[in-house]
Amino acid sequence: MLETIEEKCQKNGVKLTDQRRIIARVISESKKTYGESDHPDVDELYNRVSQIDSKISIATVYRTVKLFEEAGILTKHDFKSGKARYELNDDHNHLIDIKTGEIIEFVDQEIEELQKKIADKYGYKLVDHKLELYGIKKK
Amino acid sequence: MLETIEEKCQKNGVKLTDQRRIIARVISESKKTYGESDHPDVDELYNRVSQIDSKISIATVYRTVKLFEEAGILTKHDFKSGKARYELNDDHNHLIDIKTGEIIEFVDQEIEELQKKIADKYGYKLVDHKLELYGIKKK
DNA sequence: AAAATAATGATATTAATTTTCAATTTCCTT
DNA sequence: AAGGAAATTGAAAATTAATATCATTATTTT
Numbered sequence: 001m002l003e004t005i006e007e008k009c010q011k012n013g014v015k016l017t018d019q020r021r022i023i024a025r026v027i028s029e030s031k032k033t034y035g036e037s038d039h040p041d042v043d044e045l046y047n048r049v050s051q052i053d054s055k056i057s058i059a060t061v062y063r064t065v066k067l068f069e070e071a072g073i074l075t076k077h078d079f080k081s082g083k084a085r086y087e088l089n090d091d092h093n094h095l096i097d098i099k100t101g102e103i104i105e106f107v108d109q110e111i112e113e114l115q116k117k118i119a120d121k122y123g124y125k126l127v128d129h130k131l132e133l134y135g136i137k138k139k
Numbered sequence: 140m141l142e143t144i145e146e147k148c149q150k151n152g153v154k155l156t157d158q159r160r161i162i163a164r165v166i167s168e169s170k171k172t173y174g175e176s177d178h179p180d181v182d183e184l185y186n187r188v189s190q191i192d193s194k195i196s197i198a199t200v201y202r203t204v205k206l207f208e209e210a211g212i213l214t215k216h217d218f219k220s221g222k223a224r225y226e227l228n229d230d231h232n233h234l235i236d237i238k239t240g241e242i243i244e245f246v247d248q249e250i251e252e253l254q255k256k257i258a259d260k261y262g263y264k265l266v267d268h269k270l271e272l273y274g275i276k277k278k
Numbered sequence: 279a280a281a282a283t284a285a286t287g288a289t290a291t292t293a294a295t296t297t298t299c300a301a302t303t304t305c306c307t308t
Numbered sequence: 309a310a311g312g313a314a315a316t317t318g319a320a321a322a323t324t325a326a327t328a329t330c331a332t333t334a335t336t337t338t
Contacts, residue, residue: 156285
């Protein structure tokens, strides 16, 4: 199974406070609770976190999300709309329905390898990648 | 060779005013003048445009860039930093050096086809895509 | 040329994110 | 365990990118 956020924090020397632990938990549970295509923005995270501890400020959510991102725990997405959206760092890619905004996640080994090969060709070691496909549903 | 922005505007029914023509020219010349990895943000475009006609307001640059984007003439990128950055619409992808911020553009037919295939697999027709590779230079 | 429509410049507004700062909590050092 | 340094937090202010407003100017249409 995957490491928990807590484990990743330990490994990266990120200190876990009560607030951060709650935020981590909310993120960890987001897909389980809200479905596979859940990519909450900071406001949404703040709402969910507030239900657990209403004392936590939105500034802390912003700070924590940034901290986790820098530690490689979360991935930040911009997609189309203004707000940044977050999810656990994972190697999957996104297929976005441009009509409905629905997000389908997929992993494709062939693409992964091709990407490494391309970076290599230019003399780079691949450390991160982002692939977004925008499509319209066929009937 | 590639169509000029003016031609694309005609084809898309986008009216070209003096201001828009100047902005188009600045964008067209950006890579020639500033190198292949030039991806100016609105501020930078505004600076360059101002040197040609200092009367043009930044609001017009914002409006024009949005107009061109909607007409499929420009592509907007978010990369890492906050500001959106623009370039002529083209099918290439980006390899970004996470140390230096250097941007290398590449096209890869194999990846293009794989992307279509994946969208297809999920029942989608691919209309747009974005691939960003983040890497570190090998020695 | 007059009326209608669209585009522009200057400025105000909005929305997301970051920063500030005083108060609290955690971490060391003894 | 106590005291002081360092880090974290909440609340609010500040910043920033982008959009909207509105009076003026330019372009079409008739």
